Amino acid sequence: MESRNDGREALVVGVSMTAFARHEDRAVEELGEEAARAALADAGIDAADVEVAFCGHVFQGITAGQRALSRAGIAGAPVINVENACASGSTAFHQAVAAVRGGSAKIALALGLEKMGRGAIPADPGDVRLSARAGVPLMPGMFAEVFRAHSRRYGTTLEQIAMVSVKNRSHAVANPRAHFRAPITVEDVLRARPVADPLTVLMCCPTSSGAAAAVVVSADVARQRCKPIAVAASVLCSDRPGPGDDPLYMIVDINTRAAARAYQQAGIGPDDLDVIELHDCFAIAEVIHYENLGLCPRGEGGKFAAAGASRIGGKVAVSTSGGLLSKGHPLGATGVAQVVEVVEQLRGESGARQVANARVGLTHCQGFGGAAAVHVLTV
Amino acid sequence: MTPPASTPLPVTDFLKIPEGGEPYLEGQKCKACGAVFLGARGVCSKCGARGQIEAVRLSDRGTLYVYSIVHRSFPGVAVPYVSAVVDLEGGGTVKGNLIGIAPDPAKIRMGMPVRVVFRDALGRKDKEGNSYLSYFFEPA
Numbered sequence: 001m002e003s004r005n006d007g008r009e010a011l012v013v014g015v016s017m018t019a020f021a022r023h024e025d026r027a028v029e030e031l032g033e034e035a036a037r038a039a040l041a042d043a044g045i046d047a048a049d050v051e052v053a054f055c056g057h058v059f060q061g062i063t064a065g066q067r068a069l070s071r072a073g074i075a076g077a078p079v080i081n082v083e084n085a086c087a088s089g090s091t092a093f094h095q096a097v098a099a100v101r102g103g104s105a106k107i108a109l110a111l112g113l114e115k116m117g118r119g120a121i122p123a124d125p126g127d128v129r130l131s132a133r134a135g136v137p138l139m140p141g142m143f144a145e146v147f148r149a150h151s152r153r154y155g156t157t158l159e160q161i162a163m164v165s166v167k168n169r170s171h172a173v174a175n176p177r178a179h180f181r182a183p184i185t186v187e188d189v190l191r192a193r194p195v196a197d198p199l200t201v202l203m204c205c206p207t208s209s210g211a212a213a214a215v216v217v218s219a220d221v222a223r224q225r226c227k228p229i230a231v232a233a234s235v236l237c238s239d240r241p242g243p244g245d246d247p248l249y250m251i252v253d254i255n256t257r258a259a260a261r262a263y264q265q266a267g268i269g270p271d272d273l274d275v276i277e278l279h280d281c282f283a284i285a286e287v288i289h290y291e292n293l294g295l296c297p298r299g300e301g302g303k304f305a306a307a308g309a310s311r312i313g314g315k316v317a318v319s320t321s322g323g324l325l326s327k328g329h330p331l332g333a334t335g336v337a338q339v340v341e342v343v344e345q346l347r348g349e350s351g352a353r354q355v356a357n358a359r360v361g362l363t364h365c366q367g368f369g370g371a372a373a374v375h376v377l378t379v
Numbered sequence: 380m381t382p383p384a385s386t387p388l389p390v391t392d393f394l395k396i397p398e399g400g401e402p403y404l405e406g407q408k409c410k411a412c413g414a415v416f417l418g419a420r421g422v423c424s425k426c427g428a429r430g431q432i433e434a435v436r437l438s439d440r441g442t443l444y445v446y447s448i449v450h451r452s453f454p455g456v457a458v459p460y461v462s463a464v465v466d467l468e469g470g471g472t473v474k475g476n477l478i479g480i481a482p483d484p485a486k487i488r489m490g491m492p493v494r495v496v497f498r499d500a501l502g503r504k505d506k507e508g509n510s511y512l513s514y515f516f517e518p519a
Contacts, residue, residue, distance in 0.1 A: 119451070141462040144447030152445065152489060196462070197448035197484060241424040245417065245464055245474035247445060
């Protein structure tokens, strides 16, 4: 059963992120330092008062968190590096919340950072056993098969998922920190370069670099701050062994379980949500996550997107930052950047992409392999 | 350094090469609920039964469930190729490459019958010089 952990509340009082971009001329430590310093400044908290920090990253090497945070003035306090694939940043945030809820810290910092190259995420291209079963470890091919499976079962169309790419780009136009901001049309998406048929490059998220940070504090510390945002649910789920190679299982089971637990913990339902950042690593993933999060019945995610229900001004605003598809996806930074976007929306600080009267927000992140994290944030 | 094995090694644990026999794919079947999985396990991933899993020889016949024509892959991997998920007759869902067909959505039909074939793993060798036997799907 879910509980709010003996009534100890965790609140977010400071957030910040770097722009997501190639950042070819900047070290990952510098990106992490920038995000951490700005989040602490936003919170009005001195770096020396941070009691514990969690740093999510995937490929940044040993103790990347310490390298970045010592530059930001957090020297001496415990720093714990967290790896959970694409959910590494969300896991770091989950751990910061757990530290505050559990009473081991009153001020915790969650940092996510990643510097990435171009092209496919390396699985282990040197491994003959993997590459001979070519396609097995490659994300775009996997999600192309996920699309065809969803399409076979429910009739989801390429045009419907192209509309997700278009919507998220239209949100990114108003987000100066997004990697790609030029408006695109459904035609552009369908005619773009193929990556894994039928998915084109505009249906796949880019590899990006960047960092994001959030300061999580206890209620007594939060009382002295402006506009604290409460963490109403913090859930992390792991994969269960699945039935062979069913492409839909790995994107449905774990995420549906994580969402159900989060709603129970927060005492809310999908109809209560105003703003969502979810794991739209591919356009088809966003459609299936509408269903996993209970925004629409199973199988109707494509129609939900096509009806405009998930754009700003629709039933619930999804991926207001531009999502992974347009804002970018620096693996370890993504989960914390989702928290940054939702906290700013709930504070009413999102400028041209502000969701009117946003009071309840949700973040969802999936690390294949596998972990899924869902957080509910409220004013 | 260990000398290379005299015969090819299996590319995955569920590909079995019996001495003097034909290679085949091995599934794990739950005696309680009948579900078939790939890869050894002690507990059924469907019904949760313990101690009910037995190794079974999977069929070399099946139908194409879904596929993707992959245009971008890791350096050194030739593209395009067809990645496929196949439902085998009698149970078992297996992912692998579909060969012997043009990488063209107009030619590939979901639901089409395929058979499992065993070939050298695209000429690739590991650091010790071992060659590998892989499985592929072909139109039946």
